[in-house]
Amino acid sequence: MTPNDISQRLRATLAEFVADWGVDADITESTRIAADLEFDSIDVIQFVIVMEVAFGTRNLGFQNLLMQDGRYVDDLTVGQIETFLAGRLATV
Amino acid sequence: MTRTLLLGLDGATFTLLGRFLDGTDEDGVVMPYLAQLVREGFSATLTSTNHPLTPPAWTSVMTGRTPGHHGIFDFVRFEDMGDDMFFTLYDSRDIRCETIWEIASRQGKSVVSLNFPMMSPPPVVNGSLIPGFVSWKHLRRNMHPDTLFDRIKTFPDFDPKELSWDFERESKIGEVMYDDELYAWVEKHLPRDRQWSNIGQRLLDEDKPDLFALMLDGTDKIQHQAWHVLDPLLWHGEGTDAAKAVRRMVLQYYRDVDGYIRDLHAAAPDAHVVIVSDHGFTGAMKVVRINMYLEQLGHLFWRPSDGSAAAERRDMSNFANLNWTRTTAFCPTPSSNGIVIRRKSEACPAGVAPEDYDAFRTRLIADLLSLADPVTGEKVIQQVLTREQAFPGAAMEHCPDLTLILCDHGFVSVRKREPAVMDRPLAMGTHHPDGIFIMAGPGVAPCGVRGAGGRLAIVDVTAIVAHSLGLPVPQDFEGEVPERLFDAAWLAAHPVVIGPVTRSTAAAAAAQAAQDPEDGQREEMLAQLRLLGYLED
16 A cells, blocks of 8 residues: 555545534644544544554554653644554554 | 344442332332333343443343453553553454344344444444444444434434533543532433433334344433432432432433333333343442552552643543553553553563462452551452453453452542542442343243342343344353243243354454464464454455
């Protein structure tokens, strides 16, 4: 799967994920899931499930993206998630 | 035609319902229809899972297996990263055993399953399934079939925000609320179960599924917070006006529930109606900050705080916030009532070496059992179960090493606060192993007196439902259909048949593959996992 394929699948999945939420934001590389798409912690957990289903594996190791220096990160950009997925999908 | 109505009342207990049914309460008979079912049917005490908690217990109802086999032990699972701990939620993909919804579906029975936990993402069933414990933002994606949301949104009064799980609201469970605040909190739970009942009634009327199952969980939530106005030992009708108002609101909730049961049964009067809880309820008076005690024992080290608001929020959360490079034993969540003993490895040098494990665990059990209230001297932990005692089975390695049963059946706290043991200002509702089983319908042997059916195990429910549907009881179910439940004529015409074992789930196959079996078997399992969508080709 190429980085472009990953990006397209991620953004399509994310757009469907927030479709009912009434948020008004384009999904670009710089879109922040908390600040722009109004994710809360439960949404992050649900999104991990959706991504694992979308990419066909539970071994993506999202904990390495979501935790930094012992804390859950406050926010993530779409670009950060794409970079993470590209790295992980190259190894699983 | 609907053969079986399985109605779940989360946390229902005869301790309360007994008075609501008998009319011995100051408010008279609160649940007349349930009282009639008890009089005309069979009722018993239903023993919950060894740790009586909603996710493992309802999963046992759904699978007919105990947690050591089905693999769900708590709301939360965690992954030990050595220098950190990642907490997330269990979901349906973690269940290692087939559910009764799937077992019935693959044998041609139609199913409606509403509001049962651990059902997200939803399994494919021959009918409709809406999981419980899902926020409104995720309802549409989590329904089966994927057109169901558009169907139910046409139902009168449908409101996804009322129907769904409000994580912020429910996170207040366990906190002391003044009665004015509690009144408003309880009030918000009434429309939620009304929404579930409305949807259930429409799906039952229109689809007439062979198996209709609905779980109502307002009972549990309300009992947690309003126990002081409900417990017959605590409420004598002399509370404040605010407390009396809370009690009136709570009783209205139970009257509503009684009406839902009546109306659902009226839609399928020839069906078996099976009413069960996942666990019972009682009152807890102790606060037991178990991680504070583990710190005193030298097994646990807190994560230093930088004083920030984020650090403060993290410290007050219900997930242990520890120095993972030094901690040897910890309680991960209040709901677990469990102690995890970390194993020594390259990633986790602070863990206990394999050769020291048995001695460490034995010493820790003794230390836990010696924990006492500093004021009264009373021991606050009545029993410590090892994982072999609490959750035997193939999934046992994922449960806590020790499970604590407190003197009052309360849940522990994982917060960093002094003292380790103290009394609560107000009794808090907590889970008790003794729940309820009530069944009525064709061939059910009436036992007349509430609870006179004795004691059933929670895994018996699944066997009873399978039998009621006219299905064989799978050989690997751990429960049974008690002979005393039916009259002789029914059993002669409908003998209990034991059938083939249930099918493996993706979670079970993944766990098996992870054990690194022989190459030939491994290839076979990997092929199965690909088929189930667990692995990419």
